Amino acid sequence: MEEGIKKEQHHCTEAPKILRFAHSWCLLLSLFAISTGARAFDYADALRKSLLYFESQRSGRLPYNQRVTWRDHSGLTDGLEQGVDLVGGYYDAGDHVKFGLPMAFTVTMLSWGVIEFRKQIAVAGELEHAMEAIKWGTDYFIKAHTSPNVLWAEVGDGDTDHYCWQRPEDMTTSRQAYKIDENNPGSDLAGETAAAMAAASIVFKGTNPHYSHLLLHHAHQLLMEEKHKEHAHILEQYRSKAEYYICACLGLNENNGSNVERTPGGLLYIRQWNNMQYVSTAAFLLTVYSDYLQNSNQNLKCHGKMVGHEEILNFAKSQIDYILGSNPMSMSYLVGYGSNYPTRVHHRGASIVSYREHKGFIGCTQGYDHWFSRQEPNSNVLVGALVGGPDSQDVFVDHRHNYMQTEACTYNTAPLVGVLAKLLHLEDLSFDQNHSSPLVASY
Known part of the structure; x- marks a missing residue:
């Protein structure tokens, strides 16, 4: 980097005096190279990769624009035994249980990040991906909220899931679904899911008002048995x-x-x-x-x-x-x-060879014997x-x-999105202020 900068500066000093504009522009490019080289971290890259992670955690039928290509469709019969469509949503960590509370918190944090730093995320070119990540969760919440006082809270069983090391595409573990209702209360889950949908309704208000209204309607049904009072x-x-x-x-x-x-x-x-x-x-x-x-x-x-x-x-x-x-x-x-x-x-999914490369079934024991215990890096990043x-x-x-x-976990990465967008914005602002170059301002 330093050698390259010195060469650029040499070319600048050798430029003929009659090319003062080119000379000034050349010096400006040198300053840009120095500044770029001095940047400690690429917040833009970190932001892009943070949002990409949520595509790795998708459950259900993956869309045509899926960017994480080592994943494929999974959990396509979720809710079938209970007579409900619970296909979709997120696996919150390295296993395949769909827990409602961490999923709701993840969507709340993603939505809050967009509400606070929408412009910064948009400038970074990541607003569409952020909104897709939110909607993948809220689409599932709408499905899971089958009536005003019923919310399906979990799909899968933690005990059996943790005894198995499989790709989500190969799942053979229980997909038992659990709900909260008048007889099985869960105010923390209901409250967080309502918060996620209410926050997401703000995110979509300007671009998809019908969807925004639908989310707010579901949120009201989960919070609001009494009239709102002063709090x-x-x-x-x-x-x-x-x-x-x-x-x-x-x-x-x-x-x-x-x-x-x-x-x-x-x-x-x-x-x-x-x-x-x-x-x-x-x-x-x-x-x-x-x-x-x-x-x-x-x-x-x-x-x-x-x-x-x-x-x-x-x-x-x-x-x-x-x-x-x-x-x-x-x-x-x-x-x-x-x-x-x-x-x-x-x-599980990242450690085992991609289903798209190797469609042969991998069972629980085989996953532990051949993939969990190996010393080599994961098959997929x-x-x-x-x-x-x-x-x-x-x-x-x-x-x-x-x-x-x-x-x-999804709830580790979700809060990073807004912060990285903010730091990137401040870095760009600082760069603009420090290099609104007087060298070219006179031309």
Whole structure:
């Protein structure tokens, strides 16, 4: 890179004086090359790959524009035994159970990201993919909400599924479906699914008003048995708790025991199993709250210390940069990003040869014997997956059986979409401001 820049600068200095415009343009290209070379992370690439991941997790009949070509149709009889169409939705992790709660949270976070950073995602050319990822989930929720007080909550059985290592296209495990209703309540699931559809209705309001209205209708049926009342005091409690948590992430609470722990490398650390889910959601919350403070011209007060929006955003950026490779192991925990990332992700479909390449049936035991236990990297790269991440000492062991660190989940990656779009926007803005070159402004 440096040698190439020196050559460009040499050509610039040798340019005839009569070609002042070309000379100035040449210098500008050199500045661009230097700036591009100095960029630590390619947030645009990370954003593209994050959204691609959701196509790897699709259940059901895959569309014609499916970009992840190592996947094929799966779960095409889901709900058949119960007389309901439950085909579609997402597998939330490396197994094949369709859990309603993580799926709803995933769609809520994707929708919230688009609501907050729609323009930035659009400028990056990823808005259509983001909306497709959301709609794949909400289409399923509409199917699963078969009557006002009935929501199908789960398809598949965790116990039998976890004893089997198969591609989703080969599934032989139970596809028993479970529902919540008046006799089998599940207010947390109903509430999160309603939130997902309500948030998605905002996303589609301008481009697909009929679909937006349909989502809002379903959301109302799941939340709203009583008339809405004033809940200002409840919202204030939420705000207070959110601010307390932000202060804890920043390490500014008076009682050190109430601050979020960090690894020696600076990563927020909550627990050993899939810690990155907490990092990505915290980074999203910090980013959104930073925008709120900036737009309202306020600061955050953490036990007497005033914190500006820049400090909050910078900390969120530090967490994203850690994920992308700024860490003691110099590893990207976003699969497929950079040159050093986990290659043995705990994921059935990714670890086994693609169904499109090898249509021969692979059974549970065969999957464990020939694919789970092998030392080689996965057959397919699970691009855009955010794995569980390192331990409390920044150590990561890339083994397929190390599911606490190498399994990825949709709700890990979902919060990244909005944050990456924001960081990309700020990077582009900074580049434009620093290189709105006076060299060519006079011509």
